[in-house]
Every structure is written in C-alpha cells, then in structure tokens.
Amino acid sequence: MVISRREILSPNGKRSAAAGFTLLEALVTLAIAGVLIFMVVMLQSEMFRFDRDFRLNLMTHPELQAVLVRVRRDVLDADSYEHSPTSLILAGRDQQKRPIRIVYDFSEDSRARRLVFNASDEQLSLWMARGVPKLRVTTYPLPDGEVAVRLRGFDRNGDLTVDQVVEPRGHP
C-alpha cells in the first residue's frame, strides 16, 4: 500500500516522528556532505602534491642537508680543487696533516657519493646520499681574482633549488 506524504502528517499539520525524510531532503543532505568531503579530499591531495615538490625546494631532505654540510666543510678545508660539472676533487689534509683527496661524484642524478683517498690512491672511505636533486659543480669568480666553488642543485622541473658559493681556505 502506498502512503502519501500528506497521509503521514499529524492532524495539526506537522510531520510525525515516523515520517523520516523526503527524497529531496535526503538529496540535499547528501549533496552538502558530498561537497564537504570533496573539499577535504581536494585539500588533502593538494597538500601531498605540495609536499612532493617541497621536499627538494626546501632542502628539508636530511640527506641533501648532509651533502651540503659535507661539501661546505670539505671545500673550506681544502688547499685546492679541480672539478667537472658532475664531480669535485678536493686536495687537503687529514687531522694528522697527511695529504688526502676527497672526490664528490654527482654523476647519478639522485645520488651523491663522497670518496676519500690517501696519497697512495687507496680508498679510505665511501659515503653516499640518496634522494638528492641533480647537483652540478661550477665556479664563481671572486672580486680579488680567486675562484670559488659553486654547487647548484636542480629539482625535477629543472628549477634551481640549491646555490652555494664556497671558497677554499687552505691552511698554510
């Protein structure tokens, strides 16, 4: 038996508690809830997208920070250097004043490797960082004629995200 909406209204014209919702009410409620859920999902997805781009731009990736700190320290301690776009070779001394060579290898785009060799070309250590942006080595001329090392990093869109100029301060 089909009961019309009018029939389930109470005698005073108000809807009885047993009436529930009309189809229209249910649809409006669902639409509002849908809009709110859509907004939350959109915000969430945008947040993840932003984070993905951000990780490199901000240099908050711990391994990238570690690379930059090591490069800066090693360049500052170096007496001289040679470089190619994807490598940096620093000549310096260890804590016992013995000559060493530190080689940074950036040839793999997501990796940075730091190798240390002694005067006999024996490898003393290897350290590697993963998940770093594409790092490239160039030089930067300073006002007094010295030439500093310039390390630049590019994210996956090719945007510059890292730009560090460091000059060796070799100790006499």
Next chain:
Amino acid sequence: MRCAKGFTLVEVLVALLILTLVVTTSLAFFYDRRLRLLRAEETIVAYQTLANEAEVQRRAPFASLAAGPHPFIADHPLLTRLPGQRTSIEVMDKGTGIREVRLTIQWRQQKRIAQMTIVRVVTTGDNLW
C-alpha cells in the same frame, strides 16, 4: 520503535554543524601549514643568498667597502623566489681598519627580513687564512 522514526531536522542540522566545524578546522590547519612551509622555504633561500654574498664580500678589497646602502654585488638567481625582494649592504666603521658589513634582504613588502653581518679587518693585502 525509535529506529523507525528517522532523524529530526535538529539532529541533521547538529550533525552538519559538527561536520562543518571539522572541515573548517582542517581548512585552517592546511592553510597554516602551507604558509609555514612557504615561509621556511623563503627563509632558506634568503640565507643561502646571504651566505653567498658574504663569501663575495669577504674577498672584496677593503677599500671598496663603501658606506652604502647599496644592493648586493653577486649574482643570486635564487632571489627570484622571494616576491618583492630588495637587497642592501651597509658598511660601518668599527675602529681603525675594522668594518662591519651588514647584508640585508627584505621581501613581501618589506614584512620579511633576513640579515647577516660579517666583520672585515685590513689584512694588508694578505689572505686572512
């Protein structure tokens, strides 16, 4: 049976109000988080630039350190990431043969500022190091 009654309008409105509060709070949280991350990124860019300019100013001839203010002299491509940026160098005498070089970057209508100061000493042409 109560379960056959369905919800009243008041119940639905209260539920929607709670949902709206949750969504509004999430919105505020996301916005604030994004703003903070953006500020952090800008700060890192600013201090990278300051460190590079300091490296250049460290090797500039002592006699060329003019009082200023004047803009940075080095090439800083990262600065384009700071909206409305303005750079300045101020040099102050701090005694015979001693000058303080203050590097400043201002951006976002000068509301945000990053500064670094280095002290230069006359080394009679020799490398201090």
